[in-house]
Amino acid sequence: MATNEKPKVAFFDFASCEGCQLTVVDALQTHLDLLDAVEIVQFREAMTEKGEDYQIAFVEGSCTRKSDEERLHRIRKQAQIVVALGACAHTGGVNALKNLHPLEDVRRWVYGDKADWYETYPARPIDAVIEVDAFIPGCPIDREEFIRVVKALLLGKKPSIPDYPLCVECKLKENVCLFQVGKFCLGPITRAGCGAICPTYGDGCEGCRGLIPNPNENAMKDVLAEAGLTVEEIMARFTMFNTYPLQEAKR
Amino acid sequence: MTTVNISVHHVTRVEGHGDIVVDVKSGEIRECRFEVVEAPRFFEAMVRGRPYYELSHITSRICGICAVGHATASLRATERALGVEPSEQTQLLRKLNFHGEMLDSHVLHTYYLVAPDFLGVGSVIPLVNTHRPIVERALKIKKLSGDLCAMVAGRHTHPIAMTVGGFTHLPTEQELRDMQARLVDARADMDETVALFSTLDWPQFERETEYISLQKDDEYAYIDGRIVTTDGFTYPIEDYRQVTNEECVPFSTAKWTHHNRESYMVGALARLNNNFDQLHPRAKEAAAKLGLKPLTTNPFLNSAAQVVEMVHCVEDAIEIIDELLTRGIQPEQPPEVTVHAGEGVGACDVPRGTLFHNYVFDDDGICIEANCIIPTNQNMANLNADMKALLPQVLDRPQDEIRQLLEMLVRAYDPCISCSAHYLKVEFV
Numbered sequence: 001m002a003t004n005e006k007p008k009v010a011f012f013d014f015a016s017c018e019g020c021q022l023t024v025v026d027a028l029q030t031h032l033d034l035l036d037a038v039e040i041v042q043f044r045e046a047m048t049e050k051g052e053d054y055q056i057a058f059v060e061g062s063c064t065r066k067s068d069e070e071r072l073h074r075i076r077k078q079a080q081i082v083v084a085l086g087a088c089a090h091t092g093g094v095n096a097l098k099n100l101h102p103l104e105d106v107r108r109w110v111y112g113d114k115a116d117w118y119e120t121y122p123a124r125p126i127d128a129v130i131e132v133d134a135f136i137p138g139c140p141i142d143r144e145e146f147i148r149v150v151k152a153l154l155l156g157k158k159p160s161i162p163d164y165p166l167c168v169e170c171k172l173k174e175n176v177c178l179f180q181v182g183k184f185c186l187g188p189i190t191r192a193g194c195g196a197i198c199p200t201y202g203d204g205c206e207g208c209r210g211l212i213p214n215p216n217e218n219a220m221k222d223v224l225a226e227a228g229l230t231v232e233e234i235m236a237r238f239t240m241f242n243t244y245p246l247q248e249a250k251r
Numbered sequence: 252m253t254t255v256n257i258s259v260h261h262v263t264r265v266e267g268h269g270d271i272v273v274d275v276k277s278g279e280i281r282e283c284r285f286e287v288v289e290a291p292r293f294f295e296a297m298v299r300g301r302p303y304y305e306l307s308h309i310t311s312r313i314c315g316i317c318a319v320g321h322a323t324a325s326l327r328a329t330e331r332a333l334g335v336e337p338s339e340q341t342q343l344l345r346k347l348n349f350h351g352e353m354l355d356s357h358v359l360h361t362y363y364l365v366a367p368d369f370l371g372v373g374s375v376i377p378l379v380n381t382h383r384p385i386v387e388r389a390l391k392i393k394k395l396s397g398d399l400c401a402m403v404a405g406r407h408t409h410p411i412a413m414t415v416g417g418f419t420h421l422p423t424e425q426e427l428r429d430m431q432a433r434l435v436d437a438r439a440d441m442d443e444t445v446a447l448f449s450t451l452d453w454p455q456f457e458r459e460t461e462y463i464s465l466q467k468d469d470e471y472a473y474i475d476g477r478i479v480t481t482d483g484f485t486y487p488i489e490d491y492r493q494v495t496n497e498e499c500v501p502f503s504t505a506k507w508t509h510h511n512r513e514s515y516m517v518g519a520l521a522r523l524n525n526n527f528d529q530l531h532p533r534a535k536e537a538a539a540k541l542g543l544k545p546l547t548t549n550p551f552l553n554s555a556a557q558v559v560e561m562v563h564c565v566e567d568a569i570e571i572i573d574e575l576l577t578r579g580i581q582p583e584q585p586p587e588v589t590v591h592a593g594e595g596v597g598a599c600d601v602p603r604g605t606l607f608h609n610y611v612f613d614d615d616g617i618c619i620e621a622n623c624i625i626p627t628n629q630n631m632a633n634l635n636a637d638m639k640a641l642l643p644q645v646l647d648r649p650q651d652e653i654r655q656l657l658e659m660l661v662r663a664y665d666p667c668i669s670c671s672a673h674y675l676k677v678e679f680v
Binding site: 022023026064107112197206 | 261268289290291292293295296297298299300301302305308309312313314315316318359363367373374375376379390393394397404405406408409411412414418419420499501615617
């Protein structure tokens with residue numbers, strides 16, 4: 001990316017709430033100078049113009065149907081760098097919760113006898129379909145981490161995402177551990193980088209940034225059981241954002 | 252004779268994916284419709300088998316813009332099912348948070364998505380150079396609203412501290428005082444906003460419509476209340492299905508709804524038409540400057556009604572903070588929940604209109620059935636009826652002008668397509 005021209009950036013979305021793109025818009029509030037460093041050529045949610053000559057593609061959302069695959073392959077073919085933006089693109093996020101049920105049940109529950117009108121299959125993160133160069137985890141993404149990743153990419157570096165657990169950040173914030181106050185949390189096995197924002201606001205980590213490398217899942221389950229959770233509740237907490245990776249690990 | 256073929260694939264500056272399809276041969280309209288092509292996400296299936304305390308956190312993920320609205324409707328449904336009564340402080344903080352989201356969503360829609368149409372540009376980005384003070388004002392209001400939500404619940408997308416019965420974190424009185432000072436300062440920005448939008452040349456189009464919203468006796472309704480319509484019907488929120496009558500349509504992953512006519516409209520204009528008297532006096536002044544009073548039947552003015560609501564939310568937020576400070580923030584914990592089987596309906600008037608969440612729980616508090624009815628879905632039939640009424644009135648105009656007008660009509664509804672398909676492209680075939 002060592003040219004004098006500003007790198008061209010495009011944003012795409014698949015099955016998602018578009019909250020990560022909104023977070024990007026919000027990040028610009030405090031980093032308007034970013035607009036001087038890149039040229040945004042496509043961002044359907046915010047602009048009419050469409051350019052197809054992008055070098056960096058940010059992709060939000062999960063792949064949930066055959067027609068998504070074709071779009072993803074087109075993006076991969078054009079972009080030098082593809083970045084998975086947020087949990088839906090990174091781990092499948094909450095979209096993959098439907099994978100816990102038989103697909104035909106899921107379709108019938110929502111669309112009844114008209115289910116055949118609407119194309120869908122089990123939700124997947126985008127790297128299940130195309131090669132992905134960088135991930136920005138989280139539901140939603142963290143604004144400052146987004147800015148750090150963009151800066152790294154513009155400098156031609158591989159962005160570094162923490163691989164230590166959330167507890168590290170929570171301790172640095174001097175939060176009282178939620179297990180000490182009768183709550184529960186997935187912090188010990190979840191990838192840090194959000195500043196432990198949920199525990200800071202009194203709510204246990206839900207694992208939206210994905211699990212750390214080699215997580216001790218059994219020890220985590222024991223701790224949650226000691227905190228009084230039923231097996232079903234433990235599985236619910238594990239699967240909220242990580243259904244897809246957990247199911248893949250069992251294959 | 253006129254022949255028009257318009258096909259706008261993925262209408263821009265709207266939330267989600269939708270298409271406009273228009274086919275006119277020799278002056279005869281063969282096709283004129285708006286299609287939702289967003290990938291369906293199946294939230295009603297996702298929440299099956301989940302514990303009651305997860306539902307607001309899962310369903311807030313339906314939408315990045317109205318995450319607080321979904322979380323609030325979700326919590327109300329759960330609380331009604333499980334017999335949990337939120338404290339007065341919790342109700343005040345929820346209203347405050349809701350005003351933050353209303354302001355955030357309306358500033359995003361009016362400034363970022365609608366204003367470029369009137370200023371002749373494709374997005375807000377070129378305005379950074381040509382209309383810098385406008386962009387800076389929009390950014391300032393956006394930041395204020397986001398910070399307000401963050402103060403109450405940790406962040407706007409997706410709220411953290413909102414939980415069944417209350418909050419897991421409370422703002423300090425100092426944070427409330429600082430936020431109130433910023434809201435008072437934002438009055439000048441609201442005056443400028445009203446002045447800007449009252450100069451816009453709104454398209455002239457009227458179509459008699461049934462407007463539906465929530466209503467309360469004592470305040471401009473956003474959370475709870477009863478369902479009312481400008482045709483004179485009233486329903487308790489538990490009877491929402493009698494109003495919405497959802498049905499599948501083959502070209503749209505968003506279901507359509509209808510009440511006693513072929514369609515109805517929800518959103519800021521519907522609320523203004525039903526609840527005008529309960530607007531804050533400053534919001535009523537803004538309405539007068541923008542030429543709005545009940546009954547307004549030009550759907551393009553939904554964006555103007557959003558400006559009126561922005562004024563209302565700023566003023567009401569200032570008053571809510573007064574009340575919270577007078578009471579003093581009490582270090583309350585959310586009430587203990589005793590799980591049991593039950594069903595509950597939660598209703599909120601979120602930025603785009605009335606939202607319903609309905610859950611059924613088993614003996615262990617596990618969700619066994621869910622139904623979410625989204626404002627954008629409720630508006631789809633009405634938007635299509637408006638398009639069909641507008642098109643013959645403008646068929647003599649150049650195709651590009653027709654296309655832009657139809658896109659502007661779609662945008663006026665502020666469709667939230669992620670929500671509805673859990674929907675925008677214009678296709679002139």
